[in-house]
Amino acid sequence: QVQLLQSGAEVKKPGASLKVSCKASGDSLNTYAVHWVRQAPGQGLEWMGWIKANSNDANFTKKFQDRVSITRDTSASLVYLEVSRLTSEDTAVYYCATAVVAVGSGAADFWGQGTLVIVSS
Amino acid sequence: SSKLTQPPSVSVSPGQTARITCSGDALPRKYAYWYQQKSGQAPLLVIYEDTRRPSGINERFSGSSSGTMATLIITEAQVDDEADYYCYSTDINGDQIFGRGTKLTVL
Numbered sequence: 607q608v609q610l611l612q613s614g615a616e617v618k619k620p621g622a623s624l625k626v627s628c629k630a631s632g633d634s635l636n637t638y639a640v641h642w643v644r645q646a647p648g649q650g651l652e653w654m655g656w657i658k659a660n661s662n663d664a665n666f667t668k669k670f671q672d673r674v675s676i677t678r679d680t681s682a683s684l685v686y687l688e689v690s691r692l693t694s695e696d697t698a699v700y701y702c703a704t705a706v707v708a709v710g711s712g713a714a715d716f717w718g719q720g721t722l723v724i725v726s727s
Numbered sequence: 728s729s730k731l732t733q734p735p736s737v738s739v740s741p742g743q744t745a746r747i748t749c750s751g752d753a754l755p756r757k758y759a760y761w762y763q764q765k766s767g768q769a770p771l772l773v774i775y776e777d778t779r780r781p782s783g784i785n786e787r788f789s790g791s792s793s794g795t796m797a798t799l800i801i802t803e804a805q806v807d808d809e810a811d812y813y814c815y816s817t818d819i820n821g822d823q824i825f826g827r828g829t830k831l832t833v834l
Contacts, residue, residue, distance in 0.1 A: 641823065643770075650828040651762070651770065651813050667822045706760065706775050712782045717769040 607709070608633040610702055610718035617724045623690045626721045628702030635683045636660060638716075639705035642676060642687045644698040645720075652698075656705070657685060692725045699723075731814050731826035738832040745801040747829045749814030752795060759797035760815040761790060763808075764828075770813065774799060804833045 613627040628640065641656040655666030657676045664676040673690045689696060699720040706715045731751040739745045749759060759777050762770035772781050774790035777797060787802045797816075801808055814826040 643825075650811075651764070651815075651825040653815075653823040653825055656823070667824075701769060703770075706772065710782060713775050713779065714781050715772050720769055 612718040612721045615722040626687045628685045640685045643701045646698040733826040733829045736830045747799040749797045757817040761799045762813045765810045
């Protein structure tokens with residue numbers, strides 16, 4: 607089974623950019639569609655976007671379309687989330703997760719441990 | 728509307744059946760997925776494609792869907808089932824969306 611490991615916590619200034627990585631062990635992340643989900647303190651889950659399997663084709667929810675990108679480094683089996691023009695409202699835990707995939711006779715998805723991002727002056 | 732609506736909270740006594748609903752305009756055409764999230768942990772998939780249960784998930788967890796409403800059903804609820812539960816699906820515009828979550832209390 608694949609395990610996802612995300613980069614460590616970050617503190618950013620307003621207006622700065624963020625780059626979070628998501629690396630797989632146990633399998634190549636290249637063959638998985640990968641979603642990014644965030645969760646502000648005390649709030650619910652918010653889907654941000656995804657990148658398709660074996661592709662650099664990414665889609666985002668309209669809220670993030672102009673300042674978020676999701677890319678792959680296929681040689682390193684990594685997926686990156688980049689967010690620009692950060693504000694305090696971007697303070698959240700950011701998760702990468704694979705799409706639900708067939709596993710044995712059933713299905714599963716796999717989540718990273720989350721990356722805490724604090725945006726503060 | 729491009730959202731999934733869940734009740735903010737559901738409370739049951741141990742051993743009772745908990746039902747958490749999720750309504751959305753696209754649910755007649757799109758699958759619902761359900762996640763359990765305990766404090767400080769990543770979400771855990773408990774139901775996929777409306778009614779299917781991943782390996783390793785207790786059979787007390789089940790799902791149903793009819794029209795614009797999907798339902799997560801937890802039979803013989805236990806204190807350990809206390810968590811936030813989120814439904815997840817695709818909206819009418821093709822975006823993935825989460826409901827706002829339901830806090831399940833078992834006491």
